Amino acid sequence: MNGKSYIFKGARVIDPARGVDAVMDIGVAEGRVVDPGQIANPEVVDLSGKILSPGFIDLHVHLRQPGNNMAETIASGTAAAAAGGFTSIVAMPNTNPPADTAGAIEFLRQTAAQKGVVHVLPCGCMTKNYEGREMAGIGSLKAAGVVALSDDGRCIQDHSLMRHVVEYAKSFNLPILDHCEEKTLAADGVMNEGKWSVLLGMNGISGASEELMVARNIILARQIGWKIHMQHVSVKESVELLRNARAKGIPVSGEATPHHLTLTDECIKTYSTNYKMNPPLRSEEDRLALIEGVADGTITVIATDHAPHTRTAKLVEFDYAPFGIIGLETALPLCYTELVAKGVIDLAALVKLFTTGPAEVLGIENYSLAEGRPADIVIFDPARKYTIDADKFKSNSRNTPFNGREVECKVWGTLVNGKMVYCEE
Ligand SMILES: NC(=O)N[C@@H](CC(=O)O)C(=O)O
Ligand SMILES: [Zn+2]
Ligand SMILES: [Zn+2]
Numbered sequence: 001m002n003g004k005s006y007i008f009k010g011a012r013v014i015d016p017a018r019g020v021d022a023v024m025d026i027g028v029a030e031g032r033v034v035d036p037g038q039i040a041n042p043e044v045v046d047l048s049g050k051i052l053s054p055g056f057i058d059l060h061v062h063l064r065q066p067g068n069n070m071a072e073t074i075a076s077g078t079a080a081a082a083a084g085g086f087t088s089i090v091a092m093p094n095t096n097p098p099a100d101t102a103g104a105i106e107f108l109r110q111t112a113a114q115k116g117v118v119h120v121l122p123c124g125c126m127t128k129n130y131e132g133r134e135m136a137g138i139g140s141l142k143a144a145g146v147v148a149l150s151d152d153g154r155c156i157q158d159h160s161l162m163r164h165v166v167e168y169a170k171s172f173n174l175p176i177l178d179h180c181e182e183k184t185l186a187a188d189g190v191m192n193e194g195k196w197s198v199l200l201g202m203n204g205i206s207g208a209s210e211e212l213m214v215a216r217n218i219i220l221a222r223q224i225g226w227k228i229h230m231q232h233v234s235v236k237e238s239v240e241l242l243r244n245a246r247a248k249g250i251p252v253s254g255e256a257t258p259h260h261l262t263l264t265d266e267c268i269k270t271y272s273t274n275y276k277m278n279p280p281l282r283s284e285e286d287r288l289a290l291i292e293g294v295a296d297g298t299i300t301v302i303a304t305d306h307a308p309h310t311r312t313a314k315l316v317e318f319d320y321a322p323f324g325i326i327g328l329e330t331a332l333p334l335c336y337t338e339l340v341a342k343g344v345i346d347l348a349a350l351v352k353l354f355t356t357g358p359a360e361v362l363g364i365e366n367y368s369l370a371e372g373r374p375a376d377i378v379i380f381d382p383a384r385k386y387t388i389d390a391d392k393f394k395s396n397s398r399n400t401p402f403n404g405r406e407v408e409c410k411v412w413g414t415l416v417n418g419k420m421v422y423c424e425e
Helices: 074-083 102-115 138-144 161-173 195-200 207-224 236-247 258-262 267-269 285-297 329-339 347-354 358-363
Strands: 007-009 012-015 020-023 026-029 032-036 043-046 052-055 056-061 086-091 119-124 176-178 229-230 252-256 377-387 406-416 419-423
Touching: 007 285, 052 406, 056 074, 056 329, 056 347, 056 358, 074 086, 074 102, 074 406, 074 419, 086 377, 086 406, 102 119, 102 138, 119 138, 138 161, 161 176, 161 207, 176 207, 195 267, 207 229, 207 236, 207 252, 236 252, 236 285, 252 258, 252 285, 252 329, 252 358, 258 329, 329 347, 329 377, 329 406, 347 358
Parallel strands: 007 043, 012 052, 056 086, 086 119, 176 229, 229 252
Antiparallel strands: 007 026, 012 020, 026 032, 052 377, 377 406, 406 419
């Protein structure tokens, strides 16, 4: 079936689910991880100096198909994922039309099967037509194969409706991935509310907008006893709320994006719309609190919130530009350079944030390279220094603030079901 078989030799294998961190050989045949001694006619690949780990999982990707194929398609978005080392991506449902029905999920699954190069895990809307008014048909979404529910891009403001959604999500065993944003406090802001919004004369988005909904979600998760995952956590108060809730055993979790971990609202003095996203870049104090949350295990996931927009959409005044930046092809090098190379966390901890952390949110057990498991693998070279060049991206979009940035750690190859779907050479 899967043509080639491989023996990968000499890599440092980091496999957090099994507590493995050692130089060893890994065999791949028939799409699975196998005993390297049992393979006939393998291609032997010398990976000395490189790292091999389970493929990365991104809980937060916008593929834009259907509705905006110019910005991204399932084909281009999954190619970008493979280039970034991701073998599974959760597709956010805020497409056009939104993924709020079994039919929409079926379209995504069929297109992903034909055009996708990595696993596309569908996420369904929590509300009908993504309007925040009426619950979507969660049972039929589950039957169609969604792995989670989200109204990302928006946040259900009606707490009673949200409570019912959480109850249904629990009965269908679907985690909720929530975009935490109270609307009246976010108002018509375009950047973080703070010193820089005052200096630049722009409308601010209060950190309290996020904090309030994180608190709401913690209350519902506790009351209902069900998993709520906070998407793109950006302010220090949210980190503190999560830390306390998790210490009490409330089933909540949180993700940080590479951009919130590496940039602040000061960047907006350039007026580049590639610094405009939601939630907005926050203060240095917030950024440091996120890093602390990652370091102490409060935040268990790094997710990209890959949000492609065309050049023309972003080529307008800051106030009018859409929110969002791409991230699949820059996540690993940015996080390696800023977190591992600077000694904040070690490499094994970073691999966890991209593998077992997100797997746990989705309820995937034993996400590992144990023999017999599907060969979803990433191989990367931490010693490789390079300059990010957006023109080389597989994504259809170029809306990144990191073009030209010097980084270390390059993805060398990505395998999905034993097939090399990206290889540097
Ligand atoms: N993050 C963003 O700024 N934009 C996202 C929506 C979202 O993730 O909230 C998008 O769909 O463009
Ligand atoms: Zn969002
Ligand atoms: Zn998003």
